[in-house]
Amino acid sequence: MSQRWLPQRMISPLIDLSYMLMSLLFAAGFPRWYERLNAWHYRYQAEHYDGHVIAFGGTRYAQALESGLQALSVQPKRILDVNTGTGFVAQKLLALFPEAQIAATDLSHAMLAQAQRRFPQIEFARADTAKLPFADESFDLVTLHNGPPHLAEMNRVLRPNGQMLIAYTSGARVPRFVLRRWLRSAHQFGRVEWRCSGDGLWVLLTKSS
């Protein structure tokens, strides 16, 4: 989405709202048209994503994410970053947990190509977050930044007492009734903490043992 003709402050909360609504509406899996729309959108955006979206957001882009990362209590050995895009979160995780094994997945070939070129030391793979190609309980930490969460599937690959961190750049401005409904859906998987940070929001789920 172009930042030239619509102010980011208007677009970004709407995008985060759509992510939360999508996760409530498509709890059983994303429809095929969504996959095609996503592939089309990011094929054109991938090359400019870091320069336009991330750089344009400045420190605001990751304010909630950074705050959520500080709230983690796991010392993860295996980490999965879903909807990794160009690898923005995966490289932060690598810096924070240099000993951990990090896997990072995304639906868009174009975004993954950018990520793999920038961070060859991370293992990137194409996967739909609704159908992750990993065994049950195989990660200590699962992260998602700025994408529609597929909570049941992310929870499936998380080990008991493991943590799931979900953060949004503008989530703090999502209407409260949507947020409350979304948080209720997360509660079924474990203990949930959440906080607004600047314009953003993070949600930390610790899976029940």
Ligand SMILES: C[S@@+](CC[C@H](N)C(=O)[O-])C[C@H]1O[C@@H](n2cnc3c(N)ncnc32)[C@H](O)[C@@H]1O
């Ligand atoms: C807004 S970008 C965020 C990228 C990255 N997490 C970041 O914060 O910079 C959203 C990403 O989610 C990916 N995505 C959307 N739906 C997905 C799905 N069902 N499974 C995997 N990736 C998906 C898109 O291809 C895109 O790369």
